[in-house]
Amino acid sequence: MTYEKNRIDFNHINTFNNVKKDIIKEISTFPVNDRSVYVEKSSGIIFERVGIVVKVMGGDDDNPFSTLYVDERGCVMTGGNGVEEDFCEAYEKLGKVGDSVTPFDISKALDINLCGRHGDIEDVIDMAEDYFVIDKSKAEDTVKIRISVDEYGKGQFCCDSNWYGFPTIKGINLNDPGSCSKYYNHPVGLTDLLVEPLVFYTRYLGKSINLDIDFNNYFDQYEIEEKSDEKIQLRNDEIDIYRRKYLANIREFIEKKFRELSDKNKYDPVKVERRRVLKEKFEFVNQYGKVIPLSV
Numbered sequence: 001m002t003y004e005k006n007r008i009d010f011n012h013i014n015t016f017n018n019v020k021k022d023i024i025k026e027i028s029t030f031p032v033n034d035r036s037v038y039v040e041k042s043s044g045i046i047f048e049r050v051g052i053v054v055k056v057m058g059g060d061d062d063n064p065f066s067t068l069y070v071d072e073r074g075c076v077m078t079g080g081n082g083v084e085e086d087f088c089e090a091y092e093k094l095g096k097v098g099d100s101v102t103p104f105d106i107s108k109a110l111d112i113n114l115c116g117r118h119g120d121i122e123d124v125i126d127m128a129e130d131y132f133v134i135d136k137s138k139a140e141d142t143v144k145i146r147i148s149v150d151e152y153g154k155g156q157f158c159c160d161s162n163w164y165g166f167p168t169i170k171g172i173n174l175n176d177p178g179s180c181s182k183y184y185n186h187p188v189g190l191t192d193l194l195v196e197p198l199v200f201y202t203r204y205l206g207k208s209i210n211l212d213i214d215f216n217n218y219f220d221q222y223e224i225e226e227k228s229d230e231k232i233q234l235r236n237d238e239i240d241i242y243r244r245k246y247l248a249n250i251r252e253f254i255e256k257k258f259r260e261l262s263d264k265n266k267y268d269p270v271k272v273e274r275r276r277v278l279k280e281k282f283e284f285v286n287q288y289g290k291v292i293p294l295s296v
Helices: 103-115 121-129 190-205 229-264 269-283
Strands: 024-031 036-040 046-048 051-057 065-070 091-096 142-149 155-159 169-172 210-215
Touching: 036 103, 046 121, 091 103, 103 121, 103 190, 121 190, 142 190, 142 229, 155 190, 169 190, 190 229, 210 229
Parallel strands: 142 210
Antiparallel strands: 024 051, 036 046, 036 091, 051 065, 142 155, 155 169
């Protein structure tokens, strides 16, 4: 594999931390061909790493080295926000090109995109399908969601599945499930993080799915010898108060919002076909019509 040095966006490199070009002492680049796929944490973009850039700073910089990845287009993946992070903080590995994965396997990409409002679940799956094979055969017919209550009385929603993937869902006002959470930098709530993905999964899988949602009863496996059955039951009695007070309203909200979004975002085969045609026309076109004759 060859790597073209002039394809690297060096102006992009020099935007890190608003660093001036004359402070950068040295920049080294080299190719990588292990077909590893990452998500860039500040932008949510999924990409294949084909090169590595190592920047050596001059002056009194506290962090003289910075290692960053280059995608298949030759762009240094930094999110374009002017914030420099080294590879161990900037990226999350998702797998390798050609891997068979599930939405659960790329939950980190869902988390970054949906919580940060960089894109919706359809955008993430579409990006992932450029590199992976999404195995639909293992999708359960029932999505199991359990709600935990934090110390502030807010809800955290977790999915018990090895196939379905959801972003982090926490800080939900149980009394008003339609409100947005204060835990995120952008206004997102249960509609964005749970209901919209559920609508997408029914369309993507082409089938109805069941939602099993309830409050999570207390059981701490690490304290099993310290907690008596009576104390565990006492905690679960407290959780049952939340269940009786909020669960019916949460279920009603999800069901109502699901119907609204399903009617609004009906599967459009014309749109899907148009997207396929455009992709073939522009993304896979041989720009100069040149082919390479191979013979043995």
